[in-house]
Amino acid sequence: MPDASPLAVEAIRFHEVGKTFPTKPVPLRAVERVSFGVARGELLAILGPSGCGKSTLLMMAAGLEEPTEGRLERGGMPLVGPHRQTGVMFQDATLLPWLSVLDNVLFPATIRRIPHAKVVDRAMELLRTVGLKGFERARPHELSGGMRQRAAICRALVLDPDLLLMDEPFSALDAITRDEMGDVLLDLWQHTHKSAIFVTHSIREAVLLADRVLVMSRRPATVAEELVVPFPRPRDPRLADTPEFTAITAHLRGVIAAGMQGEMA
Amino acid sequence: MRGALASLGAVAALVALWEAAVRFIPISPNLLAPPSAIAEALALHPALLLEHGWATAHEALLGFLLAALAGMALGAALSASALLRQALMPFVLALQIVPKMALAPLFVVWLGVGAPCRMAFAIFIAFFPVLIGTMAGLAGTESGALRLCRVLGASWWQTLWRVRLPYAVPQLLAGLKTAATMALLGVVIGEFVTAQQGLGYVVMFGASLGETALVLAAITLLCAIGLVLYGVVLAAELAFGLWYKAPLPAGEFA
Numbered sequence: 001m002p003d004a005s006p007l008a009v010e011a012i013r014f015h016e017v018g019k020t021f022p023t024k025p026v027p028l029r030a031v032e033r034v035s036f037g038v039a040r041g042e043l044l045a046i047l048g049p050s051g052c053g054k055s056t057l058l059m060m061a062a063g064l065e066e067p068t069e070g071r072l073e074r075g076g077m078p079l080v081g082p083h084r085q086t087g088v089m090f091q092d093a094t095l096l097p098w099l100s101v102l103d104n105v106l107f108p109a110t111i112r113r114i115p116h117a118k119v120v121d122r123a124m125e126l127l128r129t130v131g132l133k134g135f136e137r138a139r140p141h142e143l144s145g146g147m148r149q150r151a152a153i154c155r156a157l158v159l160d161p162d163l164l165l166m167d168e169p170f171s172a173l174d175a176i177t178r179d180e181m182g183d184v185l186l187d188l189w190q191h192t193h194k195s196a197i198f199v200t201h202s203i204r205e206a207v208l209l210a211d212r213v214l215v216m217s218r219r220p221a222t223v224a225e226e227l228v229v230p231f232p233r234p235r236d237p238r239l240a241d242t243p244e245f246t247a248i249t250a251h252l253r254g255v256i257a258a259g260m261q262g263e264m265a
Numbered sequence: 266m267r268g269a270l271a272s273l274g275a276v277a278a279l280v281a282l283w284e285a286a287v288r289f290i291p292i293s294p295n296l297l298a299p300p301s302a303i304a305e306a307l308a309l310h311p312a313l314l315l316e317h318g319w320a321t322a323h324e325a326l327l328g329f330l331l332a333a334l335a336g337m338a339l340g341a342a343l344s345a346s347a348l349l350r351q352a353l354m355p356f357v358l359a360l361q362i363v364p365k366m367a368l369a370p371l372f373v374v375w376l377g378v379g380a381p382c383r384m385a386f387a388i389f390i391a392f393f394p395v396l397i398g399t400m401a402g403l404a405g406t407e408s409g410a411l412r413l414c415r416v417l418g419a420s421w422w423q424t425l426w427r428v429r430l431p432y433a434v435p436q437l438l439a440g441l442k443t444a445a446t447m448a449l450l451g452v453v454i455g456e457f458v459t460a461q462q463g464l465g466y467v468v469m470f471g472a473s474l475g476e477t478a479l480v481l482a483a484i485t486l487l488c489a490i491g492l493v494l495y496g497v498v499l500a501a502e503l504a505f506g507l508w509y510k511a512p513l514p515a516g517e518f519a
Contacts, residue, residue, distance in 0.1 A: 094409030097511040111417040
């Protein structure tokens with residue numbers, strides 16, 4: 001559950017953050033001075049149409065892009081570059097083809113020079129949780145797209161980060177596998193109490209997984225609507241079939257559609 | 266296994282056909298010596314062929330290894346620094362375009378007629394495929410993998426060693442295969458122009474005397490040396506494949 005006490009330091013906060021890419025001939029304004037925070041233990045979904053600048057927000061949270069204006073705070077401290085306690089997941093699993101599934105999951109430990117023996121138990125536990133038990137020694141090319149993405153989740157979580165950033169992690173998957181991955185993540189979330197930002201263009205995914213949803217406008221991205229998801233945890237994937245759930249998704253669909261019309265006008 | 270037998274069978278059939286053709290068609294042995302005559306030449310001049318063969322073999326092997334090292338080092342340096350690349354690429358391209366054989370006599374002028382000249386020339390022509398293979402390989406790292414390295418705070422060395430190098434190896438191996446044949450070619454051309462020793466020298470010498478069997482015997486040995494050099498790269502590729510244990514991205518794995 002999100003820690004709502006006012007004294008608690010947020011996991012991450014955007015202060016008036018804007019981003020312009022110096023493209024030619026016209027600079028590209030990707031993000032327009034947005035401010036928001038993610039409480040400890042909160043799962044925030046950033047929802048918006050493709051190319052609205054929401055991935056740029058995530059790249060800045062990951063420390064891979066610097067804001068043009070404003071600043072980011074990570075656990076109360078200014079964010080400069082990639083943070084040790086942040087796990088990141090991208091659209092593609094990008095597993096290294098010559099490493100086994102287990103070694104791919106342990107890759108962050110390799111880079112940080114942490115002995116594998118210290119984290120191998122955690123890695124095995126994560127693999128078991130996402131249903132990859134028995135595939136530790138397999139090579140990535142032997143796995144399906146969904147399985148590869150599950151391994152990528154484990155890799156992002158293996159060093160026990162306190163913030164997980166996910167950039168449309170399931171968008172490269174087919175619809176059925178995609179729902180399945182949502183369920184895996186939901187299940188994983190019941191056991192961990194991490195902060196997370198989840199960028200998606202799937203309304204169902206956002207409402208089912210998140211504590212709070214930010215709907216972004218078209219580029220340059222601004223927060224068009226903020227919605228606290230009223231469903232308690234643990235949540236069941238069947239929640240998505242209830243009228244309450246459908247009412248919320250219909251509302252959000254309306255907000256996104258209104259934003260698009262504003263663009264046309 | 267069946268493929269290997271088929272290859273061997275084809276070679277045997279060709280040799281038999283060659284032998285039969287030379288025997289039944291009236292053709293001067295100075296124009297085309299039969300396989301039996303080549304075998305005879307090999308048996309007749311073992312000391313001569315071994316001495317010159319050894320000279321060729323070790324110059325080619327050393328030339329190949331030095332070319333591989335130089336090509337990999339310069340390739341890595343060029344892919345690491347954009348400034349260096351901009352400064353040196355025009356030279357690299359110019360040297361690529363020059364018909365390198367035409368420079369062989371200059372090497373004699375610079376380095377004399379000894380082994381250093383032949384090896385330098387072998388390095389000179391074998392080095393480019395390695396350089397290009399290294400650069401193409403290092404440039405071919407998947408962008409997602411590089412982003413992962415940045416997220417994890419990997420150092421430049423870690424990124425090179427753990428990610429970029431493994432991605433580069435298939436292209437590098439392709440470059441090394443070409444380099445293996447080029448190194449031998451370089452030594453033989455060096456032997457042609459220096460005319461001191463080596464199987465290239467035996468070929469020139471034998472041809473001037475009309476000793477076709479001796480020429481073909483020397484060429485047979487050159488083929489053997491070429492196969493050994495190529496085998497060195499093939500062994501490296503096999504070792505890499507055993508470690509990699511996944512389909513190679515560039516499909517270079519024969």
